[in-house]
Amino acid sequence: MLLQLINEGRQTYEVALRKSVVLLSDSDTVPLDRSLKMSSMKSYYNADPLVQYCVKNSLRLTDVQKRLNDVTLQHSRAAMLGAPEVLQLNSNIMQAIGAKKVLDIGVFTGASSLSAALALPPEGKVHALDISEEYTNIGKPFWEESGVADKIRLHIAPAAETLQKFVDGGEAGTFDYAFIDADKTSYDRYYELCLTLLRPGGVIAFDNTLLDGAVVDPSKDTPNTVAIRKLNEKLKDDQRINLSFLKIGDGLSLCFKK
Numbered sequence: 308m309l310l311q312l313i314n315e316g317r318q319t320y321e322v323a324l325r326k327s328v329v330l331l332s333d334s335d336t337v338p339l340d341r342s343l344k345m346s347s348m349k350s351y352y353n354a355d356p357l358v359q360y361c362v363k364n365s366l367r368l369t370d371v372q373k374r375l376n377d378v379t380l381q382h383s384r385a386a387m388l389g390a391p392e393v394l395q396l397n398s399n400i401m402q403a404i405g406a407k408k409v410l411d412i413g414v415f416t417g418a419s420s421l422s423a424a425l426a427l428p429p430e431g432k433v434h435a436l437d438i439s440e441e442y443t444n445i446g447k448p449f450w451e452e453s454g455v456a457d458k459i460r461l462h463i464a465p466a467a468e469t470l471q472k473f474v475d476g477g478e479a480g481t482f483d484y485a486f487i488d489a490d491k492t493s494y495d496r497y498y499e500l501c502l503t504l505l506r507p508g509g510v511i512a513f514d515n516t517l518l519d520g521a522v523v524d525p526s527k528d529t530p531n532t533v534a535i536r537k538l539n540e541k542l543k544d545d546q547r548i549n550l551s552f553l554k555i556g557d558g559l560s561l562c563f564k565k
C-alpha cells in the first residue's frame with residue numbers, strides 16, 4: 308500500500324515536472340531542461356503551486372545570485388545546485404545567531420558559499436570545502452562580482468581531511484554554522500567532525516535528508532539511501548543536539564548544538 312502511494316505520488320510529480328518551469332522571481336522563468344535527472348523536491352523542479360507561492364513570496368536573490376543559478380541550471384550536473392529556499396534559510400539562521408565562521412561542505416558552483424558570504428559581516432569567513440576545482444571555478448567570478456570573494460576561503464581536498472586539519476589545528480569550538488551538502492555516505496563522519504568544530508549554540512544543516520523520497524521507499528537500498536536513513540535515525544536520538552527535520556527542498560535537518 309505504502310509503495311503504491313509512493314509510486315502514485317511520483318507519477319504525479321513526473322507529470323508536474325513535464326509541465327513545470329523554474330521560477331526564480333516574479334520576472335524570471337527558466338524553462339527546465341527535461342533531459343536532466345533532477346530532484347523533484349527542490350523548488351526549481353517542483354511545480355506544486357504552494358511551493359512556488361512560498362518561493363515567489365520569499366526569495367531575495369541578488370542579480371548576481373540569479374545569474375549564477377541560471378548558469379548552473381545549464382550545467383550537466385544542475386541537479387546538485389542547492390535549493391534557493393534552503394540556502395536562504397541557512398543565511399537567515401546564520402544572521403540570527405551572529406555567525407562569523409562558517410563551513411560550506413560541498414561547494415559545486417558556489418551558490419551556497421555565495422549565499423553564506425552575503426549573510427556574514429565584513430570580518431566573517433566561509434570555509435568552502437570541495438574535492439574538485441572543476442565546479443568551484445564556475446562560481447569564483449560570481450563571488451568576485453558580489454564583492455565577497457575575500458570572505459570565502461576554498462579548501463580543495465576530501466572534506467573529511469580538511470575538517471580533521473581544522474580539529475588538529477586547534478579550531479574546535481570556533482565555528483558557528485556548517486552546511487553539509489557533499490557525498491552522502493560521509494555525512495556521519497562530517498557530522499562528528501562538525502560537532503567538534505562548532506561552538507555550543509552553533510548549527511549543522513544537512514541537505515538532502517529526504518533523498519528525493521528514497522528514505523521512505525522500501526525498494527531503495529543504495530549506499531546513499533542506507534547512509535541517510537541511518538543518519539536520520541541517529542539524529543533523532545542524539546542528545547548532543549536539538550533537532551528540526553524540515554520538508555523543504557530535498558529535506559533539511561537542522562542540528563542545534565547544545
Ligand SMILES: C[S@@+](CC[C@H](N)C(=O)[O-])C[C@H]1O[C@@H](n2cnc3c(N)ncnc32)[C@H](O)[C@@H]1O
Nearest residue numbers: 387388389413415419437438465466488489490
Ligand atoms: C550537491 S553538490 C554541492 C551543492 C552546493 N552546496 C550548492 O548549494 O549549490 C556536492 C559537491 O560535493 C563535492 N564533493 C563530493 N565528494 C566530496 C568529498 N569527499 N569532499 C569534498 N567535496 C566533495 C562535489 O564535488 C560537489 O561539488
